[in-house]
Amino acid sequence: MLRCPPAKESAVTPAAKTADPIDLPRDVRESLDAAVSAVRSGARTWSLLTLGQRRTVLRRLRAAAAAVAEEWADVAATSKGLEPGHPLRGEEWLSGPYAALVALDAYADTLTSLMAGGSPLDTVKLGTAPGGRTVVHTSPLSATDALLLSGYTTEVWLSPGVTAADAIRRAGLAQRTPRASGGVGVVLGAGNITSIPYLDVLYELMAFNRVSILKVNPTQDALVPVFERALAPLIEPGFLRIVRGGGEVGGYLTQHPDVDHVHVTGSDATFRAIVWGTGTRPATPKLKIPISAELGGVAPIIVVPGEWSPADLTYQAEHIVTMRLHNSGHNCIAGQVVLVSSDWPQRDDFVGALRAAYNRAPRRPVWYPHSDARLNAAREAYPDAAWCGDGTRALIETDGVEATAVETTEYFAPVLGIIDLPGTGQIFLDTAIAHANERLTGTLGANVLIDPATHAALGMDFERAIVELHYGTVAVNAWTAFGFLTPTATWGAFPGGTLEDAPSGIGIVHNALLLDGVERTVVRGPFRPFPRSVGRGTFSALPKPPWFVTSRTGAAVCEGFTRFRIDGNWPKMAVTLVKAFGA
Incomplete structure (x- = not known):
C-alpha cells in the first residue's frame, strides 16, 4: 500500500456548469453567419x-x-x-x-x-525502420536546436510502402x-x-x-x-x-x-x-x-527493468511525475498508467522514489472544469489510493485491485496508476506493449524508459518492439510532449480511427515539413542528464530539463528559451543556460 501524508482539504476548483445546446439568439446567429461569410x-x-x-x-x-x-x-x-x-x-x-x-x-x-x-526534405536525413518503413529525421535540423535541446531527437515514421522518393515528392501537401x-x-x-x-x-x-x-x-x-x-x-x-x-x-x-x-x-x-x-x-x-x-487517451509509461543507480531512480521518478503533473494533469498526453515489472529487483525502490517525487512536486491548483468530479470518481473506484500533494493527487497501486477504471478512464486530472506485469528484458517489454495496446484506451502517445545497457542488450529487438506499440507518438527516454512541442514532428492518433471508433482521434497536426503518409513520430532522449550522460548512453549537455516540474529554475529558463527564439540574443541565452545548471 502506498502512503503519503494525510490529505488536507481539497484544493480542486469548483466544476463549471455547461449549458445544454439551445437555439441561438438571432443576433448571435447573424454574427456567426457574418464570420463564416x-x-x-x-x-x-x-x-x-x-x-x-x-x-x-x-x-x-x-x-x-x-x-x-x-x-x-x-x-x-x-x-x-x-x-x-x-x-x-x-x-x-x-x-x-x-x-x-x-x-x-x-x-x-x-x-x-x-x-x-525543391522539397522540404532536400536537406533532411532519411532512413529506415523495421517493416520497410521510411524514416524522416525531423529534429534537430539546426545547430541551435542541437545545442538547446541536446540529446533529444524526433523521427517521423511513414506508413509501410511509402518510399523515400514518395516522401520527398509529396512533402509540402497543399x-x-x-x-x-x-x-x-x-x-x-x-x-x-x-x-x-x-x-x-x-x-x-x-x-x-x-x-x-x-x-x-x-x-x-x-x-x-x-x-x-x-x-x-x-x-x-x-x-x-x-x-x-x-x-x-x-x-x-x-x-x-x-x-x-x-x-x-x-x-x-x-x-x-x-x-x-x-x-x-x-x-x-x-x-x-x-x-x-x-481526443487524448490513457497514456502508458513503460518502465523496462534494468540496473538503475539511486540517481537514475530519482531522475526517472521526477520524469514520470512531470508527465502526470504538467499543467496539473490537464493534458491529453499526460502519462497515466505506469507499467512496471513485478520481477524487477528494484521495483520497490522505484515505486518509493516515484511516491516521494509525486508528493514533493510544487503545489498548484487543479483548475480545469469538472476536475473535482474526476478526482472523486478515482476516489470511489480506488478507496485505498494514496492521496499526495495536499490531497489533490491520487496514486493508485493496482496490485490485487481491479485496474479497469484507471486503464480506460482518461481522468484529465492528477491521477497516476501503477500496474505490475511479469517478466524482465524482452519478455517484459513485449508483455507491456501488448497490455498497452489491448487494455488502455486511446492511441495518442506512449512513453518507454530504458537504461542504455538494457537497450543495447535488446538491440534491434527493441526497435521491432516499438513497431508493435500502436501509438501516434512513442517517446523513448523522453515524454511524448517533446514531440508535441517540436513543429517538424507530427501529432495525432495512430492511424485507423473512424467516425464509429476514434478513441484518440483522426488525422494529424503540426507537421511543419508537411509530410504525407505519416504513421507515427518517435522521440528519443537521454536516459541520464548532464553530467551523468557523459559516456553513459545518449549524451546530453542539459542538466535537469527546464520542463520538469521539479526544476528549481524552470520558469526562468523556459522564459529565456522563448525570448531567445524571439531575438536570437546569444549573450542573454548564455545567462539562461547558466540558470539551467541551477535546476
Whole structure:
C-alpha cells in the first residue's frame, strides 16, 4: 500500500456548469453567419497569394506573436492559478508563445524550400525502420536546436510502402498546389494548452489551404484579446475569425451550410456529440462534412527493468511525475498508467522514489472544469489510493485491485496508476506493449524508459518492439510532449480511427515539413542528464530539463528559451543556460 501524508482539504476548483445546446439568439446567429461569410471571401484571397506572399504572412505572424509573448504567458499562467513567482509559470512560456514561434519558423522554412522548386526534405536525413518503413529525421535540423535541446531527437515514421522518393515528392501537401482552396473550416479549440488552437489554425491553412473560424474554449476566454493581436495578420485579410461561446455555438458552426470541415481537440464524448448527436446513435452521422480530431487517451509509461543507480531512480521518478503533473494533469498526453515489472529487483525502490517525487512536486491548483468530479470518481473506484500533494493527487497501486477504471478512464486530472506485469528484458517489454495496446484506451502517445545497457542488450529487438506499440507518438527516454512541442514532428492518433471508433482521434497536426503518409513520430532522449550522460548512453549537455516540474529554475529558463527564439540574443541565452545548471 502506498502512503503519503494525510490529505488536507481539497484544493480542486469548483466544476463549471455547461449549458445544454439551445437555439441561438438571432443576433448571435447573424454574427456567426457574418464570420463564416468573411472567411469564405478570405479563402479566395488566400488562394491568390504566392508562396512568397504566404511566407511574408508567416513573418508578420511571427512579429505579432513575439509582441504579445509576455502577456500571453502571463495571462495563461494567471488564468490557471499560477501567481507571479510560481515555479511552474515557465510551462506557459513553452506551451504557448514558444510553440507558436518555432512552428512559424518551421513553416517559413518549408515555404522557402518550395519557392526554390525543391522539397522540404532536400536537406533532411532519411532512413529506415523495421517493416520497410521510411524514416524522416525531423529534429534537430539546426545547430541551435542541437545545442538547446541536446540529446533529444524526433523521427517521423511513414506508413509501410511509402518510399523515400514518395516522401520527398509529396512533402509540402497543399502548398504544392497553392491555388486549390480547402474551403472554410471550423476549429474547435482546446481549453488546456494555449498554443493548441493557434497551431491548429496554422495547420489548417498550411496543410490544406483552409481558412478557419476558431471557436475558443471558454476556459481560454481571457486569452482572446491576446489571440486577436497574435493572429491579426490572418484576421485582417479574412483568413480567420475568432468567436467565443459554449457548445451551442460550436454546434451551430459544425452544422453551418457554408462550412466544409471541422477540426476538434477535446474529448471522445465531444467528438461523438458532433458526429452523431446526443442520445441513441442514428443510422447515419449527424455531421455531413469531414472531421479531424485529437481526443487524448490513457497514456502508458513503460518502465523496462534494468540496473538503475539511486540517481537514475530519482531522475526517472521526477520524469514520470512531470508527465502526470504538467499543467496539473490537464493534458491529453499526460502519462497515466505506469507499467512496471513485478520481477524487477528494484521495483520497490522505484515505486518509493516515484511516491516521494509525486508528493514533493510544487503545489498548484487543479483548475480545469469538472476536475473535482474526476478526482472523486478515482476516489470511489480506488478507496485505498494514496492521496499526495495536499490531497489533490491520487496514486493508485493496482496490485490485487481491479485496474479497469484507471486503464480506460482518461481522468484529465492528477491521477497516476501503477500496474505490475511479469517478466524482465524482452519478455517484459513485449508483455507491456501488448497490455498497452489491448487494455488502455486511446492511441495518442506512449512513453518507454530504458537504461542504455538494457537497450543495447535488446538491440534491434527493441526497435521491432516499438513497431508493435500502436501509438501516434512513442517517446523513448523522453515524454511524448517533446514531440508535441517540436513543429517538424507530427501529432495525432495512430492511424485507423473512424467516425464509429476514434478513441484518440483522426488525422494529424503540426507537421511543419508537411509530410504525407505519416504513421507515427518517435522521440528519443537521454536516459541520464548532464553530467551523468557523459559516456553513459545518449549524451546530453542539459542538466535537469527546464520542463520538469521539479526544476528549481524552470520558469526562468523556459522564459529565456522563448525570448531567445524571439531575438536570437546569444549573450542573454548564455545567462539562461547558466540558470539551467541551477535546476
